[in-house]
Amino acid sequence: xLAAGVAGCxxxxxxxxxxxxxxRMQASTRPLRLLPLIRAEGLFKGLWGVGLGPSALSMGxxxxxxxxxxxxxxxxxxxxxxxxxxxxxxxxxxSSVALAGLxxxxxxxxxxxxxxxxxxxxxxxxxxxxxxxxxxxxxxxVGSPPVLNPYTLSPxxxxxxxxxxxxxxxxxxxxxxxxxxxxxxxxxxxxxKSALTAGGLPDSPLVHLxxxxxxxxSASLLACPADVVCTLFMSGASPTLGGAVRLxxxxxxxxxxxxxxxxxxxxxxxxxxxxxxxxxxxRCCMGLGYLK
Numbered sequence: 001x002l003a004a005g006v007a008g009c010x011x012x013x014x015x016x017x018x019x020x021x022x023x024r025m026q027a028s029t030r031p032l033r034l035l036p037l038i039r040a041e042g043l044f045k046g047l048w049g050v051g052l053g054p055s056a057l058s059m060g061x062x063x064x065x066x067x068x069x070x071x072x073x074x075x076x077x078x079x080x081x082x083x084x085x086x087x088x089x090x091x092x093x094x095s096s097v098a099l100a101g102l103x104x105x106x107x108x109x110x111x112x113x114x115x116x117x118x119x120x121x122x123x124x125x126x127x128x129x130x131x132x133x134x135x136x137x138x139x140x141x142v143g144s145p146p147v148l149n150p151y152t153l154s155p156x157x158x159x160x161x162x163x164x165x166x167x168x169x170x171x172x173x174x175x176x177x178x179x180x181x182x183x184x185x186x187x188x189x190x191x192x193k194s195a196l197t198a199g200g201l202p203d204s205p206l207v208h209l210x211x212x213x214x215x216x217x218s219a220s221l222l223a224c225p226a227d228v229v230c231t232l233f234m235s236g237a238s239p240t241l242g243g244a245v246r247l248x249x250x251x252x253x254x255x256x257x258x259x260x261x262x263x264x265x266x267x268x269x270x271x272x273x274x275x276x277x278x279x280x281x282x283r284c285c286m287g288l289g290y291l292k
Contacts, residue, residue, distance in 0.1 A: 001068030003282035008063025009056045011275040016055055017047035018267035020123040026231040026260045027124035027140045029251065040138075041128060045151075051122035053153040054162060058115035065108035066101075066182050067279060071291060074100035074190070092194060094187070101186035102179050109178025110171050114162040117170045117234045122150045124235035140235065173233055173241055177226035184222035185272060188215035193291070203290050205277050212276030216269040224264055225257035 012019075025032045037046055078096040109116075125146065127139020134145050148161040192211040193203075201207050229244045238244035248256040280290050 001064040003279050003286060003288075004067030005060045005064030006282060007067075007275045007279035009060035010278055011271040012056045012059040013052065014274060015267060015271045016050075016052050017043060018263070018271075019055060019119075020047045020050045020126065022260050022263045022267050023120055023123035023231055023235075024126060024140065025263060026228050027235045027237060046126070049151045050126045051119040051150060053155070053158045054115040054119040054122070057155075057158060058112040058119055061115070062108045062112040062178060063275070065111065066104040066178075066186075069104045069107060070100055070186055073104055077103075092190065094191065097190045098183055098187045101183040104186075105179035105182030106175060108182070109175045112178070113171045113174045114166040115158070116174055117167065118148065118158070118162045118165055120231055120234040121147055121165060121236070124231055124237075126150060140237075169241060170230075170234055173226060173230040173244075177223055177230045180226050181219050181223035184219035185215045188218035189272075189276065190291075205281070208276045208280045208290075209273050212273035213269055215276070216265055216272045219272070220261055220265040220268055224259075224261040227264060228257055228259055 021032070021034055021037070024037075040046070074092065074096055077100055078092060125136065125139060125141035125144070127136040127142065129135070129146065129150075130137050136142050136144060136146070147165050148157065152158065189211045192214040193207055196207045196210060197203050228248055229241070232238050232247055233241055233244040238247050248259070252259055284290060
């Protein structure tokens with residue numbers, strides 16, 4: 001769990017600017033371009049530093065639980081299942097891998113919801129803040145103040161703000177998003193790693209890197225619809241979960257549920273590659289060996 005938590009915090013910190021851009025784009029009713037945004041607001045103030053503290057806390061907590069519980073859950077499910085036709089009993093089945101990802105995601109993400117909800121609120125509503133009034137002058141929440149200094153890293157302030165802004169209704173969409181992401185990530189990673197090592201490649205950082213990249217594709221496709229709905233609900237664009245689902249369709253049609261899928265993949269790919277390599281190396285250093 002420690003290895004997974006450190007890996008989750010590290011990957012989140014490195015690529016938080018991508019997560020902020022994705023959240024701002026999904027919540028915006030107008031097209032948003034990366035380079036003009038950086039020129040207007042700066043890379044750190046406009047993207048990288050926004051919600052970094054709660055983002056790292058939420059992903060570190062979720063990663064430590066979902067990855068820490070995954071291997072034992074997968075092996076337990078596999079031991080209780082009859083092997084599919086043509087497979088030996090000790091071989092991992094696609095169903096046990098996918099189900100373990102779903103189960104561990106359902107366990108991990110409810111606990112991280114308050115921090116992720118705060119992170120999403122800060123990132124999706126962000127814009128230029130007037131120094132004299134403290135109100136947004138650009139972005140998706142013009143005329144309103146941020147619920148917290150977007151750049152704070154103080155755990156005490158983050159905890160107070162997360163408790164003050166937490167809505168129990170946010171648990172369901174975030175858990176669904178997390179479960180879909182976790183299923184896509186761990187199914188993609190485990191399947192790709194097994195295929196690469198079975199093909200003759202040694203279990204090494206190269207395999208972890210390639211598997212992390214392939215896992216990002218499956219995770220993006222599965223998680224994107226829930227991610228879009230989650231962003232609109234947690235940003236306050238819709239007061240209800242059902243309203244957020246309808247709002248996506250009203251604004252962009254069915255394709256709107258995959259709005260930002262390319263950005264999500266671009267965000268997840270380097271993050272999951274980094275996460276996979278750090279996680280596997282930390283496991284090895286702790287004497288646990290690579291993930292089997």
